[in-house]
Amino acid sequence: MKIIRSKDALRTLRRSWIFNGERVAVVPTMGALHAGHLSLVEEAKKQADRVIVTIFVNPKQFNNPGDLDNYPRTEEDDAEKLAPYGVDALYAPTPDQIYPEGFATNVRVSGLTEDLEGAHRPGHFDGVATVVSKLFLQSRADVACFGEKDYQQMLLVRRLSKDLDIETEVIGCPTVREEDGLAMSSRNVRLTPEERAIAPALKAEMDRAADAIRRGAEPRVVLDSAKAQIERAGYDAVEYLEMRDAETLAPVKDLTRPARLLAAAMLGDVRLIDNIAI
């Protein structure tokens, strides 16, 4: 696996692959890799001949400076984790390769990003859209794998790729979970043992709520009661727990179209998100 720091080196490598008619996949990450990321790498291997994993902790998408400072950075371990997966290149650019002196462009996807995560993390999705546009254009990959764990992010990336005529197809991959149902996330390592024991309550209550709604209970009542249960289990605050159209994320009141439950909640100073199909 080659470790690449510059966009020029990435371009040279990609050109040699394209010259041989090989398909290229990219898996964008912020590092601190876990089994969720590795499932994206496995899907990328199925989709293409060559796989690039990117690691870049993107300052532009952190709305909270403490979160950026505390974000785990474990590049050596990450490279070791990737080694058995037959990844061709690890692209871990220096910041100037993404945001050179004078950088002044902002990519914003409207509509999809204004609510849910967008409402609670101002500026976050502009940062994601901007960096993902750059990673797509620098890698010129045929496909990119994104996790459903960050469902709103996956939809916005799909939208921007279509809107900007970027020829990178966005593939969504299912959320990988711990045995007790907690969605794997790089931020989970910041939970104390007590918080880690409480953490599965979020998914458990979402499952219970989804069952009740499928059986015909009134969604608003079910979701309000699920929020209260999550807080009773020990979460500090549920920021949102909503039922939305699975494609547009518009609010929905019934199950006439595929829908999704999406939630974000604070546990101590760690913010966890999750979503499930309903």
Ligand SMILES: Nc1ncnc2c1ncn2[C@@H]1O[C@H](COP(=O)(O)OP(=O)(O)OP(=O)(O)O)[C@@H](O)[C@H]1O
């Ligand atoms: N549990 C998971 N299952 C499937 N994909 C995942 C999972 N966790 C993260 N991903 C995906 O991996 C990619 C990189 O995500 P990222 O590096 O932010 O990891 P993360 O664990 O989501 O970290 P964070 O703590 O920032 O949420 C994204 O496409 C994300 O959706």
Ligand SMILES: CC(C)(CO)[C@@H](O)C(=O)[O-]
């Ligand atoms: C897509 C991404 C790598 C952009 O920085 C990030 O938001 C993430 O890790 O999900």
Ligand code: BAL
């Ligand atoms: N996993 C999405 C990136 C973020 O939370 O900043």
